[in-house]
Amino acid sequence: MTPRSRNGWQSEPKWRPKAGAQSSSPFRTTMDNGPAAPFYRPISILVSGASTASPGRPLLGASAHWEEGGQLYWEGEVEECINGRTVADRAYFGIDVSRIVERLTGERLDDGGWNCERVRGSLRSSFASTINVLEGLLEFERSTGGTPQSREACSTGEKFLLERNLFRRLGTGEPADERFLRFLHPNRWRYDILRALDYFRSSAMLTGADPDPRLGEAIGHLRSRRSNDGRWLLDWTLPGRVWFHVNEAQGQPSRWITLRAMRVLRWWDRQASIRH
Template sequence: MTQPGAVVDWLLDSDPSIRWQVMRDLLDAPEPEWSLERAAVEMQGWGARLLACEDADGQWAGGAFLPRGFEYHEWQQVGQPWTATTFSLSQLREFGLDPASERARRAVELIGANSRWEHDGQPYWEGEVEECINGRTVADGAYFGVDVSAIVGRLVGERLADGGWNCERANGSARSSFASTINVLEGLLEYEAATGGTPESREARMSGEEYLLERSLFRRLSTGEPADERFLSFLHPNRWRYDVLRALDYFRAAAALTGAAPDPRLDEAVEHVRSRRQADGTWPLDWRLPGRVWFEMDGEVGEPSRWITLRAARVLRWFRTPA
């Protein structure tokens, strides 16, 4: 698998959720072709498996952020669980489930009627209090056609002085974090794609981008050292976690919406992604988050990863041939 065509064939020999994105982002297939493949997400493979896990009330695992009956000793001993509604919806969005499909519309409506955040019983589509959670809720809601403008307004008002966000703001943090910022940015971008955004949300999104760009996507502004070595390792699914590949894929998606050229301050992160490509043209899964899942979607840690290879390949393709 040393030729680009062989890597693409390997990616296509996969789940519909990967195939349609390969067709769109790496092969420039006409929209009717990749849309037909995207429609298969609802009926086949990982998308169908995850939809089959949905509860009768529209939730997953009986809870908004946590499974029903979850006890915190599991988080301490095993890891954070990833089966509840918020993470399942985000996964379906990543798969590309058609928001106009009957299953998607039904889930969104039932979640609005039945799901409440564990924090204080807030209705699901009104959001919680934590910026990471609300950023993902905005992304999912905007993608699936929900009016999340009230949550967007709160996130805009919760931006910190350095331009980004931190989910510990309510506990006194005055400095932004990479992870909170990317979660909010992805939400604001999805909101902008769905609605055009507002002047305030667009300005906030640009300031969050600047927060990351000033730090070359992974460095401390104060010392220039990596803020976290794991930012340079690639995982999937990211859930709320940050790495430079996730950030680069965000900037690629933002450029597709706005037509912006790649910022030179992305160069170092792009070169890091390029340097991680293996001799066979793939990228490996460096690590995986512990915790309860519905099912695994990629190979073992250290093995070639289709998800990471897809994301890395389309980032490099965009960076070489910007719109």
């Protein structure tokens, strides 16, 4: 493991290898004024991985073994957004995710994306469910090379977002949710345009694809949110206790949002200069 993994943020959770999470979990037990699925608790695994841990590290992969009510976390759940996060975590740590990926590719809706409410009858994809699945499929492709089915699923999911300029309703052109235009970190299950832009940047770095012009409106909004000192603010945060804090105060400049915004813009501007 890296020194940061032993001594920094990642040293704070007292993992019990092959025995699950701490016996007294500080993770949120409610979500949106209702009970939260226990599978949201290990989302800090992703924060840990995205921060500093190297992919495929066996100790972190073993430490992330966790069970809830007899259900193995790594085996997935019924909701697409949770399974997308599971694929991202598991593929990052070098654990086989092919069964969950196969399931996800077969759960797309007719508009090309995903919705956790599908099992309750929803016929339209959601931005949040779709980005969670896309990030998982991208990590799967990065780790394994992907499959024809997973790459096709990525293509239709990306099309769902691009047709809506990352934040607009397809029918009316109105913003689907004003929070999509406000930035938070870590996103966990929440969607915003910076998260989507960073996904397309990361995907293009892997595949060599050019930036899609339909990202332009979201790029323009991202530029407009830059403060005079060159940084971006943390607009809002999700409630709930966490293992460790990675943010500045809400409404203050955020190092993480600034990092993500700058790498998106560097990628976009560099490709624009190459094309011209």
